[in-house]
Amino acid sequence: MTTPVAVIVDAVAYAQAVEDAVKASAAYYAGGTSVLDDDAYDRLVRGIAAWEAAHPDQVLPESPTGKVAGGAVEGDVPHTVPMLSLDNVFSAEEFTAWTASLARRTGHEVERFSVEPKLDGLAIAARYHQGRLTRLITRGDGTAGEDVSHAIGTVEGLPGELAEPLTLEVRGEVLMTTAQFEHANEVRTAHGGQPFANPRNAAAGTLRAKERAYTVPMTFFGYGLLPVPGTDADTAAGLDDLAHSELMARAAGLGVNTTASTAVPGITAASVEQVLARVQEIAALRAELPFGIDGIVVKADLAADQRAAGSGSRAPRWAIAYKLPAVEKITRLLEVEWNVGRTGIIAPRGVLEPVEIDGSTITYATLHNPADITRRDLRLGDHVMVHRAGDVIPRIEAPVAHLRTGEEQPIVFPESCPNCGSGIDTSEQRWRCEQGRNCHLVAALSYAAGRDQLDIEGLGHTRVVQLVEGGLVTDLAGLFALTREQLLGLERMGETSTDNLLAAIETAKGRPLSRVLCALGVRGTGRSMSRRIARYFATMDAIRAADAETIQRVEGIGTEKAPSIVAELAELAPLIDRLVAAGVNMTEPGATPPPAPGEEGAEAAEGGAAGGPLAGMTVVVTGAMTGALEQLSRNQMNELIERAGGRSSSSVSKKTTLVVAGEGAGSKRAKAETLGIRLAAPEEFAELIADFLS
Ligand code: IVH
Numbered sequence: 001m002t003t004p005v006a007v008i009v010d011a012v013a014y015a016q017a018v019e020d021a022v023k024a025s026a027a028y029y030a031g032g033t034s035v036l037d038d039d040a041y042d043r044l045v046r047g048i049a050a051w052e053a054a055h056p057d058q059v060l061p062e063s064p065t066g067k068v069a070g071g072a073v074e075g076d077v078p079h080t081v082p083m084l085s086l087d088n089v090f091s092a093e094e095f096t097a098w099t100a101s102l103a104r105r106t107g108h109e110v111e112r113f114s115v116e117p118k119l120d121g122l123a124i125a126a127r128y129h130q131g132r133l134t135r136l137i138t139r140g141d142g143t144a145g146e147d148v149s150h151a152i153g154t155v156e157g158l159p160g161e162l163a164e165p166l167t168l169e170v171r172g173e174v175l176m177t178t179a180q181f182e183h184a185n186e187v188r189t190a191h192g193g194q195p196f197a198n199p200r201n202a203a204a205g206t207l208r209a210k211e212r213a214y215t216v217p218m219t220f221f222g223y224g225l226l227p228v229p230g231t232d233a234d235t236a237a238g239l240d241d242l243a244h245s246e247l248m249a250r251a252a253g254l255g256v257n258t259t260a261s262t263a264v265p266g267i268t269a270a271s272v273e274q275v276l277a278r279v280q281e282i283a284a285l286r287a288e289l290p291f292g293i294d295g296i297v298v299k300a301d302l303a304a305d306q307r308a309a310g311s312g313s314r315a316p317r318w319a320i321a322y323k324l325p326a327v328e329k330i331t332r333l334l335e336v337e338w339n340v341g342r343t344g345i346i347a348p349r350g351v352l353e354p355v356e357i358d359g360s361t362i363t364y365a366t367l368h369n370p371a372d373i374t375r376r377d378l379r380l381g382d383h384v385m386v387h388r389a390g391d392v393i394p395r396i397e398a399p400v401a402h403l404r405t406g407e408e409q410p411i412v413f414p415e416s417c418p419n420c421g422s423g424i425d426t427s428e429q430r431w432r433c434e435q436g437r438n439c440h441l442v443a444a445l446s447y448a449a450g451r452d453q454l455d456i457e458g459l460g461h462t463r464v465v466q467l468v469e470g471g472l473v474t475d476l477a478g479l480f481a482l483t484r485e486q487l488l489g490l491e492r493m494g495e496t497s498t499d500n501l502l503a504a505i506e507t508a509k510g511r512p513l514s515r516v517l518c519a520l521g522v523r524g525t526g527r528s529m530s531r532r533i534a535r536y537f538a539t540m541d542a543i544r545a546a547d548a549e550t551i552q553r554v555e556g557i558g559t560e561k562a563p564s565i566v567a568e569l570a571e572l573a574p575l576i577d578r579l580v581a582a583g584v585n586m587t588e589p590g591a592t593p594p595p596a597p598g599e600e601g602a603e604a605a606e607g608g609a610a611g612g613p614l615a616g617m618t619v620v621v622t623g624a625m626t627g628a629l630e631q632l633s634r635n636q637m638n639e640l641i642e643r644a645g646g647r648s649s650s651s652v653s654k655k656t657t658l659v660v661a662g663e664g665a666g667s668k669r670a671k672a673e674t675l676g677i678r679l680a681a682p683e684e685f686a687e688l689i690a691d692f693l694s
Contacts, residue, residue, distance in 0.1 A: 006047030011058060014051050017044055021064045038294065039326035042088070065314075075138060075146030080169065080229055083123055083139040085314055086297065086321040092276055095298070098320050099272050102300060105317055106308040112301040114244045115278045116259050116266030118321050119221050120292035121175025121203050124148070126158055126220075127228065131165035133158065138207070142314075148207050157220040157257025168239065170256050171224035176203045177290045184216040185398060189377050194401035197385040198328060199292055219291065222248070222256045243301045263289060268301050279322055286324065287390030295323040327389040329362075330400055331355035333382045336367065336411050340419035342440070344433040348373060348411075350384070350396055357388045365394040369429045370413050379408035419443045421461050438468045441475070448476050448519035452527050452635040454508040455515070458501040466490050476519065477578035479505055513540060513588040514639070516579070522568045524561050527635055531642055532556060533565075538593040540576065540586035544569060553594070590643050590692075612645025613688055617657040619646045620672075623665030628686040628693060644689045652677065660685045 008014050021044050024036040036044065045064055052059045059065075089095045103109050123139040133152055137145040153160065155174055176184060181199035184206060189195055191214060196202035203218050225247040227239050242250065245268050252258045259266045264282045269275045279296045286293055300306050300318040309318035335351040348367040355362050365386055367373055376398055378384070383403040388394035417424055417433035420443035425432045433439040442464050449459040456479075467473040472486050482505065487498040511519075514534035518527055525533065536554045537543045543551075548562040557565065569576075580586060619641045625632055632640065637660075638648035652659060652671045659672040662682045672679055686693065 005050055006043045008047045008051040011055075014048065014055075014058070015060065017048050017051075018060050018063050021045055021048060022062055025064055037326060037329050039329070042323065042326075075140035075144050077135070077137045077140075077147050078144045079125060079137070079140075079142070081226060082142050083125060083145070083171065084142060084311060084316055086118075086319055087315045088295070088321045088323045090323050092279075095276065095279075095320070095322055096272055102305075102309055102318065105310065106300070106305050110300050110305055111270055112243070112305070113269045113275050114248075114266055114299045114301040115269050115275055115282075116223065116248075116297055116299075117262070117264045117282055117289075117293040118295035118297045118323075119173040119175055119223075119259075120200050120294045121173040121221075122200075122207060124172065124174045124207075124220070126170045126172070128162055128170065129167050131162040131167075133160050133162075146208065150210055151207050151218070154206075154215045155218050155220045157222075157261075159255040162254040162256075164254060166254070167228050169226050169228055170222050170251060171226070172220055172222035172256075172258075174203055174207055174218050174220050175199060175291055176206075176218050179290065180217055180219065181397075186375055187214050187216055189375065195376055195398040197330075197400045198387070198397045220257055221262075222251045222258050223297070225251050241303050243303060244299050244306075245301050262291075264293070283324055284390075286327075287392045292327075293324070294326070295321045297321055325358040327358060328385055328387050328397070329355045329357050330383050330403075331362075331386055333378060333380060333384045333396065333399075335380065336373070338414050338418045340417060340433055340439055342437065344417075344436040344439040346414065346417065346424060346431045346433060350378075352384070352386060355386060357386065357394070360388070362386060362388055362394045365396045367396060370426075370431060371429050373411055373413075378411060379404075380411055381405075381408040420446065422465060435465065435468070441473075442468050444521055445473065445476065445479070447521055449479075449508075451633060453515055453519035454511055456501075456508045457504045458497060459504065463490075463501075475575055475578070477575055477582050477584075480509065480579070480582035480584065509582070509584045511585060512639075513538075513586055516540075516584060516586065517543070520572055520575070522565060522572070524565055528638065528648070529554075529556060531639060534588040535591045535642060536594060538588050538591035540580070542593045544573070544576070612643070612692065614641060614644040614646025614658075617646045618649050618655050619658045619660060620649050620652050620656050620668060621660045621662075622668040623662030625660075625662050625682045627683045629682045640689060640692060644692045658685075 006017065008017055020036070021041065024041050024044075048063060049065045052063065052065060087098075089098055099110065125137045125139075125145065126133060127135040127137070134149075136148045136151055136155075136158075138148055139145050151174075152158075158170070176199040178199065181196070181202050184202045185195040196205055206212075206216055206218060225239060225242075239247065239250075245266065248258050248260065248266055252260050264285055267278060269278055275298055279298075282293070282296050298320050300309060306316070306318040309316070311317060332353040333350050334353055337349045337351060338346055339349055340346050348370065350365045350367050352363055352365055365384075365388075367378070376396075378396065378399055382399040384399050385397040386394055387397050414424065416422065417435070417439060420433060420435055420439045422439065422442060423434045425434050435442050442461070445459075445464045445468065446461050448454055449456040449464065459479075467479075467482075467490075470490065472482060473479055482502070484498055484502060487493055487501060488495070512534065514527075514531040517525065517534055517540075518530035522530075532554050533543060533551070537546065546566070548566045551557055551565060552559065552562045576586075621634065621637045621641075625637065629637065641648040646658075649656065652668045652675070654675060656672065656675075656677050658678050658680060659668060660680050660682060661669040661672070669679065680688070
């Protein structure tokens with residue numbers, strides 16, 4: 001949990017560090033977004049403190065270490081008692097060391113601590129006069145703050161009237177819960193404003209904004225209760241002598257919100273061990289809390305201990321903030337992916353510039369739904385505040401609007417299902433593929449029927465959708481069991497198209513193994529990999545018999561891919577059996593099965609037509625094919641090259657032996673000429689491989 005310290009090597013680096021920290025701090029207290037996130041700021045200040053400890057005579061007056069709130073916005077309402085900050089510890093060891101120094105100051109081991117969450121908002125003093133809330137003041141520089149009384153009535157948990165007519169001051173934190181933050185940004189962007197980057201900024205900005213056309217709610221948690229000197233002494237009597245835990249109970253009794261209303265109420269602890277156990281409990285609950293916390297505040301509970309420990313100019317010596325690792329970082333939104341889940345829900349996911357948060361590298365964040373993206377005005381290239389706590393999936397809180405350069409691009413929403421191509425039901429916030437749970441089946445069948453796989457003419461996307469929606473086909477093998485009657489029963493299906501489709505399905509049964517394998521959609525095996533596997537093993541039986549080690553004999557399959565291919569084939573075994581039963585071909589024409597592993601020659605076995613006219617050649621096809629080759633797709637050309645013993649490739653390099661250049665060939669032809677690679681016109685090539693043209 002320890003935050004590393006920024007290393008400062010000399011006075012120049014020290015001065016720069018102080019300047020950076022002051023700037024960041026000013027932005028923080030003014031409700032703007034600092035370019036430093038909390039983690040970076042803490043590291044910097046610890047570095048500054050370390051350098052100052054070694055060079056006490058060179059400490060700059062503006063250093064953030066000596067101030068209550070470095071660079072804070074000054075206010076003109078004096079505080080009766082200074083509003084102090086807290087010193088930090090970052091580990092159990094540092095905390096234990098702090099309790100030892102506390103014991104030295106009090107003259108005994110402290111045996112009663114209060115332990116409560118450190119709420120991530122803004123400190124505020126709320127003055128009550130005879131029970132009525134009269135004034136709200138920000139912390140400012142600790143001695144005087146800004147009057148923000150206009151916010152009275154918008155802060156939940158801070159009643160306009162106390163349960164008793166007392167004159168006193170309640171101190172505590174104003175923040176926005178996650179829901180309040182989302183609401184605030186919705187309202188703000190709807191009014192043409194830029195979104196706030198996180199709840200803390202939103203609370204700071206909202207609290208200080210005086211003339212807004214709208215109000216948004218915030219929440220208050222009290223953590224201090226003090227008498228107002230010079231006023232009705234009776235009403236405040238006794239507060240000074242109450243323990244912190246008693247003050248909190250008193251505040252709650254008066255109607256003020258405290259952490260007692262949350263899942264992490266303040267408690268008292270009798271030992272360091274008990275405190276540390278509670279720190280762990282609060283840390284574990286952090287991700288589920290509806291508001292942000294950035295640590296745990298541990299206080300000497302008894303008033304006598306507090307008095308004995310005293311206060312420094314910046315922070316009390318009787319309280320400490322046990323900081324938790326930052327859960328927020330700023331990074332960039334690079335891309336938005338649209339993934340279709342099992343139920344057909346199309347969910348956007350943000351691809352981030354990798355960023356480390358609390359020890360893990362974050363590259364993705366959820367984005368909920370398209371309306372949410374619009375509402376938050378997110379754009380590609382935006383700097384975004386990313387939040388990740390516990391095991392919860394990281395989320396983007398908001399764009400950091402003031403870091404925009406103007407180069408950001410709008411996020412494009414899909415017009416058809418990115419998985420199967422069907423329409424999208426956009427009637428709900430969460431978009432859904434019109435195929436719902438069938439989406440993946442439609443995609444799988446459309447792919448299998450495609451030109452480069454089983455090439456089933458007449459089985460386009462719409463037909464596949466009809467078959468799936470009608471429940472006629474539930475997997476690839478089901479296609480081969482379709483009857484004439486079933487097809488005739490489909491809308492817009494006449495006799496001729498039915499017969500044509502049945503014939504096309506029949507033809508598909510005879511496609512080479514490479515095509516069938518590709519149609520199965522095994523992950524990591526596209527067209528050319530399927531051909532390589534099929535040519536190497538020659539039969540589906542041989543492929544299925546191969547273990548991860550054997551399958552690595554195929555060029556391009558390494559230790560990573562091999563086990564996943566083997567596992568997927570095992571998963572597909574029942575489907576493959578059904579395809580075999582339906583009469584689908586499972587052999588690769590022209591290929592011979594390799595010797596079994598361990599048999600002589602197993603290592604050297606090549607598979608495929610080793611002795612063909614293109615043996616040992618690497619061939620690239622470019623431009624339009626004419627003559628005998630005119631009808632062939634690029635995939636079919638590649639199949640042909642490989643049948644004739646060659647290797648097909650899509651780019652020209654020194655390894656290329658032959659470039660088949662048709663009409664309109666451009667850069668690849670030019671490159672071949674420069675490299676002195678043999679060129680052939682389509683006709684010339686057709687002659688060369690005539691025996692293999694079927
Ligand atoms: S006690 C004199 N208790 O953290 C004692 N502060 O980093 C001062 N904070 O200025 C505060 N939760 O704004 C206290 N439970 C809590 C707190 C808390 C959040 C804030 C407060 C303080 C800052 C110091």
